Amino acid sequence: MNRIAHQLARVHRLSVADYRRMGELGILAADLRTELIDGEIIELPPIGQPYAGSAALIADRLREAVERSAVVALHEPIGLDDHCEPRPDIALLRPGIDGARAERADVLLLIEVADGSLRYDREVKFPRYARAGIPEAWLVDLGGRRLTIHRRPGPHGYADVMTPSGLGAVPLPLAGLQTADLSGLF
């Protein structure tokens, strides 16, 4: 029913600053998992399996691969622009930002692990990552047992989408040309 309201009137878009204050002031409860997409607060579903284990495996393997050349963050909010602060499953960040809130310039790679959220990730979040200039994003489709690597961000999405030939040595966007061993992911 609210879809009619959206066609006929303007929803007020919150800024990232508004959204953060709502968190600090307790208007958004601490136990609520949310992200801000185009000024709207989106609730994230509870974390279930195999989603949680898959995200943990990837984060672990990434940490082993990057050592100190990047920071691996799990479920951390990333400020993309004035009205978007998503919470990607995994973010690979430039080293030296510990403690500070990550902004888009800090991001080397974002990874979304999708079970029920595949369309939301692909059609809502990835276009926004591309628009914000996030250089690379991976989509892990648990249902389809498929990893896709998205590169060359543009205003409407990623121009390059490829599936790596194997999961044993997936190239990471780092100067040292490290690779991550994701065998056993699916």
Place this chain on the structure above:
Amino acid sequence: MSATAEIRARVHRLTVDDYRRMGALGILGPELRTELIDGEIMEMPPIGHPHAGTVKFIANRLKEAVGAAAIVAVQDPVWLDDHSEPLPDIALLRPRDDYYRTGHPGPADVLLLIEVADSSLHYDREVKLPRYARAGIPEVWLVDLGGRRLTVHRRPAPHGYADETSPDNLGLLPVPVPVGVPAMVDLTSLF
């Protein structure tokens, strides 16, 4: 389900309490005219002069008609439920000595709501009227400036008003008051 439908399904719904706190704390600035509809903050368009003048005309005529029997409120919040607090153009309220200084009026306080629609006709009709009915607001008038038509909506039900009439005579319209016979208002020069 499309991604748009999916995102709609997952939008966080604010409570009226959250919404009021956002106003009190300045997260919603005083320059904004908003209403809360099903937990989402909707921005109201700027008020044009035909709309503003019509609201003033009706509000003044109403006050003359009802005297001390009811309070006339203009573009003030009325809460409907935990997730909706719209700003109707005019609300006719049960009289109260504090003039609702201690809390916004709710459904039980409302005798009549009036929406004056120019570009907002569909929004008023499709979004606001069904919510007024669901909350049990006993009577709503919809003033369609473009169509030069007044409709009176009564008998609220969960999905809308069961009764819709378009009075022929704008010179003698019954206005609900808390007790006794309805007051009569003359809106002859409404359009």
